[in-house]
Amino acid sequence: MGGVITALSLKVIEQGGLVAGVRYSTDYVKAEYYLAKTQEEVLTFASSKYVQSEKKNIYTEIKYELEQGKKVLFIGCPCDVYAVQRYLGKKYDAFLSCELVCMGVSSYKVASEYKTYAEKKNGSQLIRINARSKRKGWFVPHLEEEYKDGTIKCNTLFGTFLGYGMQVYNRPSCFECKFRGAQGVGDIRVGDFWGIKKTDAYWNSAGVSCIFVRTELGENAMNMFNESELFLYKTDYKTATLSNMSSYSNKSDKYVRLRKKFAEVFKKRGLVAACIATGTASFWAKHIVPDQFHVAIKRVYHFFKDKR
Structure with a gap:
């Protein structure tokens, strides 16, 4: 997705925080949540996994670290973001949630x-x-x-x-996802900018991310970067979602x-x-x-x- 999630994750680790993301199992069949503490561990989250992720103890681990005063970035499908928010039961200033534009998960x-x-x-x-x-x-x-x-x-x-x-x-529930469009729950939503053209000023052959900032926490997260670390351009919602149906509509x-x-x-x-x-x-x-x-x-x- 243009690398913005990796960039954000590395920035959180750099500042002493932790990142909860999804990595493949060793056989590349399953996917599982893991709480990364190092930049090397963060890099195992790269690449999309289109299967349902196993949560294991991730929610309890996140709550424990937040109670210890640690900053935690959680990256996942909107339904997973909603689930961890419900589990935590309250807002933490040190908890940043990033939801992915999701086409649905498979078996x-x-x-x-x-x-x-x-x-x-x-x-x-x-x-x-x-x-x-x-x-x-x-x-x-x-x-x-x-x-x-x-x-x-x-x-x-x-x-x-x-x-x-x-x-x-896809899972049947993914065809009736209630988190499409503006119904998401994360501080930030990230997806691919499929509507981009080579003539656009922000074209990059290596990938371009669409970043939807919803909250003050999300805005603060984007402000952690300087201009040499992340090139940010403003666009409108229609252009940002034009060619990415999963951003706004169920199948x-x-x-x-x-x-x-x-x-x-x-x-x-x-x-x-x-x-x-x-x-x-x-x-x-x-x-x-x-x-x-x-x-x-x-x-x-x-x-x-x-x-x-």
């Missing part, structure tokens, strides 16, 4: 089945996944996979069986029906069969068309869509 079963499929196809153990690799740029999300034999593969995320499965097979009934069909096939015949049986035109275009054309296709798509 571990999608990740597990994809790993089995990928390892069989490539004949080697999958040892690392980056679901938002910038190896081929930022504008089109890429899935980077590293195998034990040294092979590295990088393909358009939503053209893979993993990306498509996670996009379609349509079409996706609800698609998920139902996907689930039926998935439970009987597995992930690959479910993707093939329900694959949309968008998925097949990303899956079949050579990767080097995807950036151009996306730019053309937004040229017409963003004018509506």
Whole structure:
């Protein structure tokens, strides 16, 4: 997301605080919350994880540190931010919450089945996944996979069986999320600025974040940076959310029906069969068309869509 979350996390650690974020499990199937105390630990939070995160003892750990006078930054989906706020029961001046623009979370079963499929196809153990690799740029999300034999593969995320499965097979509650748009609860909301164009003054090929500041705590957090550390530009809400549907809207009934069909096939015949049986035109275009054309296709798509 343009790196602003990492920058904010490192700043909090630099000032003696702690950061609660989500990291992959060692097998890259599950995701779990962890309370980072060092900059090295913070870096394990990088990259999106599209599965439900395990909370473990994170809420009790956060409350304990706050009671000890420590500053804590919590990063998570809006529902997770809401949950920790409810658990704490009161506002702490030292507690800063940052919610992510979320498209919904999927099942571990999608990740597990994809790993089995990928390892069989490539004949080697999958040892690392980056679901938002910038190896081929930022504008089109890429899935980077590293195998034990040294092979590295990088393909358009939503053209893979993993990306498509996670996009379609969301938790049912994610289709009725009450935290879309202005209904969030974090001090800050962060997402990708997908509506950006190369001609914009704030274009950056490595990624650009959209930052929505809601509270005085959030504003103070942004003021921790000087101009050489973070380049901030003002824009309006419509422009900021134009090409990021997850910022303001739940998925349509079409996706609800698609998920139902996907689930039926998935439970009987597995992930690959479910993707093939329900694959949309968008998925097949990303899956079949050579990767080097995807950036151009996306730019053309937004040229017409963003004018509506």
